[in-house]
Amino acid sequence: MLVENDGITENPNKLAGDYLNARRAELAQFAMHRQYSQQPELESGYSERQKIHALEDMNYHLQYLAEAVTRESPLLFEDYLRWLKVFLPRVGVGEGDVVNSLAAVKETLSEMMPVELAVLPTRYLAEGMIRMTTLPGDLPTVLGESAPMALLATQYLNSLLRADRRTASRLILEDVEKGASVRDLYLGVFQPVQLEIGRLWQLGKITVAQEHFCTAATQMVMSQLYPLIFRQERNGRTFVASCISGELHEIGLRFVADFFEMDGWDTYYLGANVPTTAIISSLKEQKADLLGISATMPFHLSKVEALIRDVRQSEVGRRVKIMVGGYPFTLDPDLWSKVGADGSARDAQEAVRVGEQLLAE
């Protein structure tokens, strides 16, 4: 559904998202008043500081709702609610209060937003309030005992959490000596350990310093396996990988680039903070067949979309296939098409398969 406005065709979802972003502070205030009028005991019981936090939470509801609406992705909003459900009890906010605050936002939008724009956000909120009761109240670990390399992965993680990168590295290299494949180590150790580190950070169980250290140490251990990765026979295809500028979470894309390399592709890892013009130059220079873009934060999706648009407008961009990946794309399996990409994958192994398919088309 597209809306004609003075000859310019605009996506109504984007209009709704823009509206929510532009009037976020005002809408949050209104929603807060509404909740207090419905729950006067809350207003009288909250200290001034708690009131400030409650208003901040209203703002966050609207910010994540705006992103989900713009992308027409209820799953993005659901992920935010999942996080709320895990996090808020730790600071003394009950699930009932969260549902009430969502209801207050929904009623405020129904009242204040133009009807044609309010449809999607109010629907997401209504669905979210129902989903809230069934969402899990914890973030389960992916390092379950049934995982294929769970023991090694747990030993590796424990070494990293003790800041003992040498033992971590030794564990991996010993396994390689015993014949473990690099692919298995990536999928069975590095990937789940990174997810677990992210989970522990989300739960406030490790500090930023620990998170940074563990990631950096894993990247260093991965680099010790480069001689094995880069020795594969070439298949004549080229993959260029880049993160969205401002991203520090590059490790996922490194996994993907290395998997393409192990499959015989020639890969060029450009990292983050690379200007669009440099990405386009690199695509041209390397005669790339496929561009991979990764984003970790949902609020970086608009940057992904803009980058894809700019690449497509370039001469080289017309023949290059574009894949996207990263956390938001794993939440919503349709999100890739909404940002204008040709495909997406949930992990490095799938990325190679999808990449091959895209080029075969």
Next chain:
Amino acid sequence: MELQGSPYSLISLVFLADATGRVLSTLNDTLGLMTPSQNTILQLIDPADRIKAASFLSAISSSGSALCWEMTVPGAGIPQVLQFSACSVSNGLLVMAVGGVSDLMLVTAFAETLDEELQASLLQLVQAHRTQCGTQMVYWDALMQLNNELLDLQRQLAKKNIQLERVLEEKNRVSGMVAHDLRNPLAIMEMYGEYLQEETASSASPQVTEFLAIQQRSLRFMRGMVDDLLDFSAIEAGYLRLERQETDPAALLKEVVTHQCTLARRKGIEIILLPVPACPVLLIDPDKIEQVLNNLISNAVKFSHAGQVIEVRLTVGEGEVEVAVSDHGLGISLENQKKIFQPFGGPRKIGTAGEKSTGLGLAIARRIVEGHGGHLRVQSVLGEGSAFTFSLPA
């Protein structure tokens, strides 16, 4: 599955202490870090960080507060790095410790339960702590970015290294192939050349005889060069195959010296084999070691003048046998000594009688010796002569 070594619960520790760090009362302790025996801040902190803890107290007394000091607390058997902040209050010091910024919410929530004055102080402390951590975050992120960039460079370097290895392998394969294909036609030309020399020995003019001799010398040199190139390509490609067998190095040396003496005598040079001591039998490839000896002695002959003497010495050391070939010829400059073992590395020197070199002999010799687990080295003074010594493990 049990994970270890990390703070796995949200941590909020708030207490009052006097100016010396003696704990007056524990206000909040979510993890039970404070035990009755811990009467001072110093006792709470891991011994390794106690100097830091003492500095923390001095910082508060001198400036009224200290923010975001990371110190280790032994905890319940699992050491944890906590961030400490403290400020002066009317009844002493208000000290707060958290596992990370996210724990500040717990402290904030706890602050609501305190009396007005302490609440205000604690909230102020939380705010200052958060700001200080924000500054630290900038550095964390910058460090992470730096690390990412270093890894990018490392990845590029690893990729380039492998590419270079591939190019080198290809180069060796091609030069080996070319050398192999050149060898056969050269052998045929040399054979017919010899035939022509014999057939025309009595009938050809002196000029034709000389031309034929020059042609044969050039062909022999080219064949030597192609042989070296083949050897070198094979070694570089990892095909140095040593057919080791029990060999008496003294006998081998005598044989080579005898053969080389004949050639040296044509130039008026004498080769002296110094008395050979009792020598152990070595497990070596005799053909390859003969190649090394021939190379070193023929080089010595090449760069010596008529009338000079070359000494060859075999010595038996602890766990090794050494052979040294010393001449008193042209010698090698210090700068060139660094290059002579590289293929085509040294300047293309001409022997004292105009002999040419392929530029590969010493590179091959060194690789053969090293393949046996030994070393080949040179000592030389320009204008005074050279001594090449190689060792072989006994």
